[in-house]
Amino acid sequence: MDEREDSRPPEDVALDERDRDAPPAEATGELDEDDRLKPEFVRDVIDLAESGEAEAARERVGRLHPADIADLFELARSDERPMLAGVLGDMLSAEVLAEMNDYVREELIDLLAPEQVAELASELDTDDAVAIIEDMEADEQQAVLRAMEPEDRAAIEDALSFPEETAGRLMQREFVAVPEHVTVGDVIDRLREDGDLTTDFWEIFVVDPLVRPVGTCQLSWILRTPRDIAISDVMRREQTLIPVDMDQEEVALRFQKYALISAAVVDKAGRLVGMITVDDIVHIIQEEAGEDILRLSGAGDGDINEPIRETYGARVRWLVANLGTALVASSIVGFFGGAIEQMVALAALMPIVAGVGGNAGTQTLAVTVRALAMNQLTDSNSWRAVFREMKIALLNGSTIAAIAGTATALWFGNPALGGVIAAAMIVNIFVAGVSGVAIPLLLDRLDQDPAVASSIFVTMTTDSMGFLAFLGLAVASGLTSL
Template sequence: MSETELQPPESEGETQLDEDDRLKPEFVRAVLDAVDAGDAEAARALVDPLHPADIADLFELTPAEDRGALAAALADMLDGEVLAEMNDYVRETLIDALEPGQVADIAAELDTDDAVAIIEDMDDEDQRAVLRALDPDDRAAIEAALGYPEESAGRLMQREVVAVPEHWTVGDVLDFLRADETLTTDFWEIFVVDPQHKPVGTCALSWILRTPRAIAVADVMAREQTLIPVDMDQEEVALRFQKYALISAAVVDPDGRLVGMITVDDVVHIIQEEAGEDALLLSGAGDGDINEPIRESYSARVRWLVANLGTALVASTIIAFFGGAIEQMVALAVLMPIVASIGGNAGTQTMAVAVRALATNQLTQSNTIRTIRREITLAALNGGTIAVLIGIGAALVFGNPSLGAVIAAAMLINIVVAGLAGVLVPVLLERLGQDPAVASSVFVTMITDSMGFFAFLGLAVLSGLVPLA
C-alpha cells in the first residue's frame, strides 16, 4: 500500500483552510459573492462543512457593512456555538440585530459561561428583555452569574456540574450518569460533596470506568483538590490551572458550597486574552482589537498620547536648560537622541520582563530585592558594552576623545537607571493596587529620556567640554 493511500481523506471543510488553519481569501470571497447574488442556498452549502469556530472567523473576516447580509443568509447556522467563538465586537453587532427571543433561544443552548459571555455586554434594557424570554431555570442561573464581578470566576464558571454524595458506590454513579438526561454533556471529573454540598473530593471519569461497581466513591476519590473562590479574578484562575495542570476545578461560594466548575477550554481563552491585554496596555493601545469601533480606539489611545505629551515636556525642559551648551557644540545635538533611544529600549526590555513576572506571580514580595539586583547587574553589563562601542565611535567620528568619554559615561548611567526604572515602576504600581501594565511605559519613558539628556548634557558641562551658556 502506498504512502498516499495511507493518508486519511481530506474533509470538505479542510479544503477551505490554508496551511495555518485560516480561511482562504478565495473561499471568503466566494461566500460573499453568493450572498451578494442573493443565493443564500449556495452560501450555506459552502459554509456547511465548517467548524463553528471557522464560521465565527468568516464573520470576522467579512467587512462590517456586509455582516448583516451574511447573517441573514446563514441565519440557521448562526447558533450559540458560533457566537461563543466569535470576536466580542463582531458578536455584539450581530446580537444587536437579533430579537430578544432569538438571543434567548441561542443562550438556552449554551452552558452558563458561554450564555453569560453573550448577554453580559448587551445594554441593560436588551439584557432584561432577553432574560425575560428565558425559562425560569436558565434565567436564574444567568442572573446569578451576572451578579458576580466582571472577569471573576463567577462569570467564567458553568453552573452545570456533576456532583454526587460520598456514600454512593461507583455503580450508583454510573446508573446516575446514564439515567439523568439533564446532565451536562462535557465534563471530565465528578465532584463529591458532603450533605452541605461542600466539595470533599473529585473522581476522574477514567477512575469511575475502571473501578468495580461495588467500591465506594469515598475510597477512590482524590481528597486533595484545587478550589476556586467564586470572586477570584480570572487571571488568577488561569495561573492556578497552569500551575497545577488542571483540567477542571470546582468553584465555591464564600460558605464553601459548590456552585459551578471551570474547565480548561475556558481558561485557554483567558490566558490568550490576558497575555494580549498586558502587551497592549504596555503600549497604551486599549483593547487593540481591529474590530473595535474607531471612536473607542481613538479614546483609548489618545489619552495616553496626551499623557506622553506631558511627560515629554520634562525632557524638553532639561534640553532647554542646556540650550547654551548645545549651541557651543553641534555634536551634542547629534548624539542626544542616541542616548535617549538606547536608554528607552533598555527600560522597555526590563519593564516587559517585570510586568510579565508580576502577571504570572514569578515576581513577588519575597524575591523583589533579588530581581532588582539581577536587573541592575544586567543593565550594568549591557550599559558597559554599549558605552564602549558608542564612546569609541563618537571619539573617532568627531575626533574628540573627551566627547567619546562623556557619551560613554552618560550611556552607562542611563541604561542602569533604565533597568532600575523598568523593574521599580511596575512593582510600585502593583504595590499601590494599580495595573502595572497600564501606566508603566509612560513613566519609564519619561525617566529614561530625562535621565539620558540630563546625564549627557550635565557631564558635558561638568567635564569642561562645553560651557553651560
C-alpha cells in the same frame, strides 16, 4: 447491548452522525496551511450571498466548524455581516456566537429579537450564555432575560451578580456531583440514566451533605474500578478549589500551576456552585496576555473590530499624557541650549543616549510586568529582582559604553567627547534598568495595574536622565559651558 449505554438525546446522536459524514474543512480547501479561511473562499461565499444564491452559500458554509463560521463573519466587512446573517439563517447558531469576536457578536445580536437571543443563549452552557448577554444594554438585557425559561434566567442572573472577570462569571453551573457514600456502580447508573446531566465533563465532584467538595474523581478512574467499590475509596481528596470571587487571571494561573483540566468553584461558605474547565482557561490566558501587551503600549483593547471612536478615545489620552511627560525631557534640553549651540555634536549624539536607554528600560519593563502577571515576582523576591536588574544594567551599560565611546572618539576625533558619551550610557542604562523594574513594582504595591502606566513613566525617566547625564557631563568635563 445495554440500552443505557447511549442515553444521549436523539438530536445529539444525529448531530454526531452529521459531523462524521461531513469532510473536515481543511480537506475540502476552505482553510490554508495555518487553519485560516482562505480569502478566495470568504469572497466566494459573500458573492454567492449577494447574488441571491443562498443555497449555494449555505452549502459552502455548511462544511465549516462553528469557530470557522465565526471567523467568516469577522473577515466580512461590517456592512456585509447583516446580509450574510440573513442568508445563513440558523447556521448563525449559539455555538457560532460563542466563538465570535465580542464586537462582531454585538453587531449581530443587535439584529436579533430578544426572543431569538434568549433561545440561542438557552442552548449554551451558562458561561457562554453570559458572555453573549453581559455586554448588552440594560434594557435589552432585561428583555432577553424575560424571554428565557425561569431556570435559565435564574442561572444567568446569578452569574451577572458577580463582578466581571471573576470565577463567578466564568464558571459553568452544569456539573456532576455525588455524595461520598455511593458506590462506583451507583455513579455509573446515574450517569447513564439521568438525561438532565451535562454532557461535557471530565471529572465528578464528591460532596458532603452540605454540598461542600470533599474530593474529585476522574471518569477514567470510574471506568476502571469495580462497581461495588465506594466512590470515597476511589476519589482524590486533595483538590484545587476556586473561590467564586477570584479574578480570572488568578484562576488561569492556578490551572497552569497545577495542570488542571477542570476545577470546582465554591462560594464563601465552601459550597460547590460551579466548575471551570480548561477550554475556558485557554481563552482567558490569551486574553490576559494580550491585555498586558496592549496596556504597555496604551493601545486600548487593540481589537481591529473595535469601533473607531472607542479606539481613538483609548489611545489619545495616553498620547496626551505622553506629551506631558515629554515636556520634562524637553525642558532639560532647553536648559542646556547654550551648551548645544557651542558644540553641535551634542545635538547629534543626544538621541542615541536617550534611545538606547529607552530600549533598555522597555526590555526590563516587559520582563517585570510579565513576572508580576505570572506571580513570579512577589514581596519575597522583589528586592532580589531589583538587584539582578542592576547587575544586568551595569553589564549592558559597560558594553554599550565601550562601543559608543570608542566610535564617538574616532568619528569626531575627540576622546573627551567619547568619554562623556560612554559615561552617559552607563548612567542612563543603569537608570533604565532600575526604573524598568522599580516603577511597575511600585504601581503594583499601590494596587494599580503596572501594565497601564509604567511605559510612560519609564520613557520619561530614561529620556530625562539620558539628556541630563550626557549634557551635564559635557558641561562638567569642560567640553562646553552653559
